[in-house]
Amino acid sequence: TELQDIQVNNLYQDYNYVMEDGSWKHLEFESSDITLKDLKRFRAYEALASYQYEVDITTYIICSGKVQNPRSQFTSGLNTYQAVAISMGDRDAGAYIHTLQEKREDGETITRSDLVWLALCPIMGVSRLP
Numbered sequence: 001t002e003l004q005d006i007q008v009n010n011l012y013q014d015y016n017y018v019m020e021d022g023s024w025k026h027l028e029f030e031s032s033d034i035t036l037k038d039l040k041r042f043r044a045y046e047a048l049a050s051y052q053y054e055v056d057i058t059t060y061i062i063c064s065g066k067v068q069n070p071r072s073q074f075t076s077g078l079n080t081y082q083a084v085a086i087s088m089g090d091r092d093a094g095a096y097i098h099t100l101q102e103k104r105e106d107g108e109t110i111t112r113s114d115l116v117w118l119a120l121c122p123i124m125g126v127s128r129l130p
Contacts (some may be wrong), residue, residue: 013045015058023056024049031064034071034085039091058084064123065089088118091117093124 015027026049028042046057061083063070070085096117103110 002054009080012044016049018055023058026052026057026059028059028061028083029064029123030061030070031066033067034061034063036071036074039071039074039081041085059084060084062086062120062123065090065125079123088120088123089125091124092126093119093121094126095123096121 013026014029017027018026019025024043026045028038030038042059042061046059049055052058061070061072063085065088067087067089070087072085073080073082075081100110100114100118103114
């Protein structure tokens with residue numbers, strides 16, 4: 001059997017980061033429910049990039065507060081594809097900002113990690129404002 005597939009596609013991924021061990025972390029941002037079609041698209045991204053660049057890739061799907069039960073895997077034949085879904089709705093932006101304000105008032109150093117979480121505040125849930 002021969003499969004011929006000649007086409008040109010622009011496959012737009014949100015972000016890819018090369019880690020110290022040479023592997024890649026692929027980040028996708030979703031503001032609506034993750035569909036089977038989405039997961040198949042992420043699998044295609046991983047497979048193609050892994051094949052082309054000979055790297056191991058893990059996909060993280062960062063979901064806004066609107067996504068309640070993020071789907072992160074499916075099985076097709078003998079293969080199961082799995083990504084890591086991170087629900088930002090479970091995080092409290094108001095409480096986090098309050099914590100940063102306290103750190104600043106106490107003279108503590110605001111770290112790079114703190115700033116990453118601060119950048120993600122717009123897609124977090126909010127149960128209390130500072």
